[in-house]
Amino acid sequence: MISASTCVSVSVPGNSRVTLLEKCRTLHQVRQIHSHMIKTNLISHALSVSKLISVCSRTGELDYALSILLRIQNPTSSIFFRPLIKGFSESSSPFQAVMLYAHMIFCLEDLREIDFSVPSVLRACGRSSAFREGNQIFCHILKTHLWFDPFVTNSLIRMWLELGEIELARSVFDRTPVRDLISWNSLITGYLRVGEIELAREMFERMPERDLVSCNAMIDGYAKQGMYKLAEDIFLTMKVKDLVTWTTIISAHVLNQRPMKGLALFREMLSKGIRPDAPAIISVLSAIADLGFVEEGKWIHTYLSTNKIDRCSSFIGSALINMYSKCGQIENAYHVFRSISHQRNTGDWNSMISGFSIHGLVHEAIKLFLEMERTELKPDDITFLGLLSACNHGGLMNEGLSYFETMQVKYKILPKIQHYGCIVDLLRRSGHLEEALEIIHDMPMEPDVLIWKAILSASMKHNNIKIGQIAALRAMDLAPDDSSCYVLLSNLYAKLGWWDDVARVRTLMKKRGVRKIPGCSSIFVDGKVHEFLIGKAIDVESNQNILSIMEEMVSKLKMEGYEPDLNQVLLDLEDDEKGNHLALHSEKMAVAFRLLNTSHGIPIHIVKNLRICCDCHSFMKLVSKIYDRRIIIRDQNRFHHFENGYCSCKDHW
Structure with a gap:
């Protein structure tokens, strides 16, 4: 513990000693210093108080720092406000930064002191959807020297994009008198954040020069839009690649169902001496989970242990559990789960419950859920999705319906379409087709293609041609390129011996260019x-x-x-x-x-x-x-x- 007498060697007029206030790391230590400052009248020195506010802001004690600021009678300098505005702009209460900025303008004697806080308040406006306040600051910038500061104009671009004002962001970019590489990257990353891939591509191709930030951003943007070949084209042309580049391209292939390529790139990255970070490890574990072959997963697990990479950090534990579960090694998944007993997050519990579910270990999944309820962590919608899936795979209809009710009544979790899908599938598998149709009728959202395919499968099992045809038409409307919808309807007709109707469905598939996915x-x-x-x-x-x-x-x-x-x-x-x-x-x-x-x-x-x-x-x-x-x-x-x-x-x- 740092005592007040030790820490309060703050700089005061005429005192050149280096402050030890910066060494404080806890609110308890800060309170000791604050108390000592009050007793020794250091609280009357502006520099001492500003340092105290700065330390509180840096350690995340923003409310305490704000209480100190509000006790200052005449805060006429921006040094009191600046750390708080920056801190709140990055916090979960960004609009507090906007209000502090307005208060600062009212208090300051020299408005030129606001300059350093403008980028922070613009960030706060974007994060808190404060369009009106952001526009007022924008108008002020246009009338002052701030318009010639690229740091400010780049913050403006990001704010407008955060607010969804794409045209205003582009207008600032086109009109700004000083445009640098950060300006281009700000616009590109902003476009990608709101899904404007073509606009981002246009700017990327027009850039006078590119750096790692712009290339990495485009690789990630293309990947998320399913354009992995374009992402790969950029990757192959890059002369300099960093860890983010490799992680992003690996993730691009995994996201686009190319796990073997993702795994090969991971090996290539290691051969070049690049140490992977948590996102890279999680991506490659996801690739191995998709492939389903545990030998590669065990190699990664050994790599983590050999290189002393904490498997509990950044959800690596959840990824390991998921990988072992999907590779058929549920015992290994459970061993990993138990080995992180003191650091488990909700994702770890969810991965293990889902793992038990896909292996049909319904009673183990329920037992683990009950154990989770006894911890401080609360189950979320993903927890219940795994639990309902387990009941579905185990054929436990009554238990599934009970947990569906518990989710809503006890935990106040609104069911999503996936939860309704589990219940519909559970009912139809148990032969309760009419009850499944009632659930669909009472749902607060429109059923998706998976729900209609579940009804179609049930109709086939029970030879219910009328309901089957309705379900098939709904499914094909929602997913006209999904071959399984046509195949299920064709199989329904084939089971009844209606070969002319089978031929008609196949002709429709051919006309629409839908190809049946072969079993592999x-x-x-x-x-x-x-x-x-x-x-x-x-x-x-x-x-x-x-x-x-x-x-x-x-x-x-x-x-x-x-x-x-x-x-x-x-x-x-x-x-x-x-x-x-x-x-x-x-x-x-x-x-x-x-x-x-x-x-x-x-x-x-x-x-x-x-x-x-x-x-x-x-x-x-x-x-x-x-x-x-x-x-x-x-x-x-x-x-x-x-x-x-x-x-x-x-x-x-």
């Missing part, structure tokens, strides 16, 4: 990803060995009672052709390849882009028993752990 399964072997489509391997030189072992597998399984579920082939084919079609589903090809290339006892991990069909599900259960292999499949919705003839989903998926 991926496995990771010896550092390489192998992908399989129905009947073939994309990157394997020969399919002959795979087809041979497939025949052997089908023969063995049939001896154990396996009968292909021909109802899963919704094509107008003969039974023999349907059987051949089923035998070549991508996940079966992947299992055959893995059996050829791994030793006995090693678990088989498969990632599939679509939902696993009923026939493949039965097939995998028997393979796990006959070949004594643990098979872990992550499909579009969840994980399936096949072992000794059983699946963790208990046939509810």
Whole structure:
């Protein structure tokens, strides 16, 4: 603790000793000094008081600093106001800075002293949506020497963009007498912040010179608009790249569903000796989670430990939990969760609950939620989304409805479209189609495409052609390029044997240029990803060995009672052709390849882009028993752990 007698060596008239006030770090220490200043009458010295206000502002004790300022009878110098205006402009109460600025103008004897506070108050106006006050300051700037200060005009540009006044920002930029690189970057980053990508691109291409800030901003802007190729073009032309550049381009590829490229860039960054920061680590862990292959994730985890990067900081812990969960290693995810017991944030709890959910561990998810309730952290909307998803995957309809009510009544959280989607899906999976439709009717927002696809799936299961057609039309209106909407309707018609209607749906898809997404399964072997489509391997030189072992597998399984579920082939084919079609589903090809290339006892991990069909599900259960292999499949919705003839989903998926 710093005592008042030690700290108060403040500078007073005639005293040249260096102040120790700057060493104070807590409000308790500041209060001691303040008390001593009052007792020794140092409170009457302007420089001492201004130093006290400055220290309070710097340490975030803005309200205490304001109370000191308000006790000064005639604060005629800007040194009392300047640190507070800057502090409040960056705080959660930015409009307080605007009011202090007005008070300062009223008190000052020399208005030239406001100059240093103008950029801060402009920032405050932007952050607090104070258009009228910002416009008044703008008018004042136009009439004074401040108009020739690029620091002020750049702050003006940022303020107008923050307020959504794009034309005014551009007007200031075009008219400003002194324009520097920061002016260009201010306008570009402002345009990108409000989603004006084309305007940002125009300015970027017109820039007389570019720096890391402008290039990094454009890479990030392009990435968020799905223009990853343009982002990559800028990256490749940059002669100088910093950590932000690498992190941004990695994130660009991950955001645009190119996880392998993101992972490759991360490795390249490390090879150049660039130490990654938390955002880079989180992006690459997200890429690995998308891929679903834990070997790469374990390498990153080891890298964190070897390089003493705190896995608890900046949500790295949540990213690790999410990565292990989505790579099928729920035990490792839980180990990470427990290892950060003293530093958990809400994101850590949410990641773990969601991890249990996608693995179908509904009771573990509920138990963890109850544990979270006993902590100081309150569950949020994402917590309940994970909990409702868990109830959905576990088929716990009553529990799901109860937690949906708890979320609203106990925690006052308004459900979002995703929460309603979970409840609708939970009801339709439980066979309560009418109740699901009632939920849709009573929702305060319009249902999205996922909700209508859930109803369409239920209609197919229960052969309800009327509701199915309505749901399909709504889904196709909302997402005309989503092939799954057309496929579900086509499958509904095929199940009923309405082949003319099936042909009509396919013709509509062709007319609209909608292509069906083929089922694809991926496995990771010896550092390489192998992908399989129905009947073939994309990157394997020969399919002959795979087809041979497939025949052997089908023969063995049939001896154990396996009968292909021909109802899963919704094509107008003969039974023999349907059987051949089923035998070549991508996940079966992947299992055959893995059996050829791994030793006995090693678990088989498969990632599939679509939902696993009923026939493949039965097939995998028997393979796990006959070949004594643990098979872990992550499909579009969840994980399936096949072992000794059983699946963790208990046939509810």
